[in-house]
Amino acid sequence: MQFRDIIGHDLVKAHLISTVRENRVSHAQLFLGPEGSGSLALALAYAQFINCENKAEFDSCGLCSSCRKYNKLIHPDLHFSYPFIAKHKEDNAATFIENWRKAFLNNPYLSLENWRQQLDADNKQVNINIAEAHEIIKKLSLKSFEAEFKVLIMWLPEYLEKEGNALLKLIEEPPEKTLFLLVAENQNKILNTIISRTQLVKINKLSHQAITSYLIENKNLEESEARDIAFIADGNVQEAINMIDTQTNNHFNLLVKWLRLIVQDSGLNIISICEEELAKLGRENQKTFLMYAINIMRQIILIKLDLSNLVFLSAHELDFVNKFATHYTIEQIEETINLFETTHYSVERNANPKILFLDLSLQLVLMFKYKTFPKGTQYI
CATH class of the missing domain: 1.20.272 (Zinc Finger, Delta Prime; domain 3)
Incomplete structure (x- = not known):
């Protein structure tokens, strides 16, 4: 995922790039933005830029060994954590990694509801369990395999609940060259002890014009139809995609x-x-x-x-x-x-x-x- 692939957010992209260029990368950051705004995609593009072996001025190269692995979500120093439904107490995010790769690569603006559909969740509740917290500690205690930085991207830490306390010491004092990127939608549902240990990256919802342009260029819609859908979606790319898929505009x-x-x-x-x-x-x-x-x-x-x-x-x-x-x-x-x-x-x-x-x-x-x-x- 490269910055150029992500809709809008030019100021946020510029800020993230400058932190790398000026060697000001905070070890724990909270990407906070509404559903469908591209927060998750931005976090991944940021991690890819940090570990790119041949950085361009404003983006990762997309061609080096690190970028190619990032593009497929298979880099050994890139780890993901996300809500899931544990069928067994030892289940963790890695149990569902193939579902995750498929869902994200198909749509980097995915919502929790779309992710639940990948898991056949029905009415079951998703969360990030204690087994996953322990697995995160285990993975990040190891040395990097290839990249300069080990990166953990946690999507929706709102679902971490009290299990998150097991990660506090690791977030506050991580191993050298370890980067935590938390991607959240609702700050009020995140443990305050985690918020206090992270640097905030605020991401606003996308403009109607940004989504309209995206729908015209990527979904081959007529301008009038794209504009109507963008109006209803109100900054949420996932909502716009749902409307195209179900023809409900x-x-x-x-x-x-x-x-x-x-x-x-x-x-x-x-x-x-x-x-x-x-x-x-x-x-x-x-x-x-x-x-x-x-x-x-x-x-x-x-x-x-x-x-x-x-x-x-x-x-x-x-x-x-x-x-x-x-x-x-x-x-x-x-x-x-x-x-x-x-x-x-x-x-x-x-x-x-x-x-x-x-x-x-x-x-x-x-x-x-x-x-x-x-x-x-x-x-x-």
Whole structure:
């Protein structure tokens, strides 16, 4: 993985390259960025650049022995750790390394959900267990085989839980020429004792334009289609890829139809659309539909704040948000976003879609009809 292969993040790339050029490589770094932003790919490109045998000015060469092995994820001094489902207490990340290589090489922007699918996880919980912590200590206590640096890239240390305490001394006082790169999405779920021992590399979500360009150049989409998908994906490359794979970028008509029934408090029709249309979308389509709805609501807030210059919508979408914005308060729209996000979370965890969307619809009826919404209220 080379820096040039990664979408956007020019400032982050420049910073990482400068730390190597100026011999300021911190032994423990936390790459913190939202899902689908490319944090994991950046960490790998950074490690490859550090160990490249013939560095160019702004990237690894891609051709030396080290780079060729990095490109296949088979370098003996490159180690990965990630959440998995242990069938036996001695299972560790290496047990699933072939699944990992396949998943990452197919899509370096992969999400936890896509990784779980590689593991046939169903509803089982993933984590990084104590056996994996012990294996990390064992591997990193050995001398390097070929490269100057031994590198451990840990994806989603949020799933390390209390087992991470076994690694504290190693992270704080690692063997010489050992590099820890932790790649996380939610800082609040990481052990504070680990955060305090790492240097933060903040990675922002990608711009709509960056994803639009990526979809045009790499997925052969027309500009209008790429722009629509980038808008819904909201900086998440994985989400954009999911939408292409499932062809779920045409949610506007369904959203307008559903919201119209809600504001009209059309009970039987609400039940019908929840059972016959929303529940039958399938989980991935339901997630992208909700993300699209969230983004539309965010555009409405921008309109109400007189920030129309930040709104990028097609003509029919813009007409809808302008009309919708005149009827409801910012507080109502914000609460609507919260409800959509809560529902998205439940969809990811395989909640019953008929009950889920009906419950959501009835909560929205109450809020839109009576202008107030007591938080925590549930219909069913």
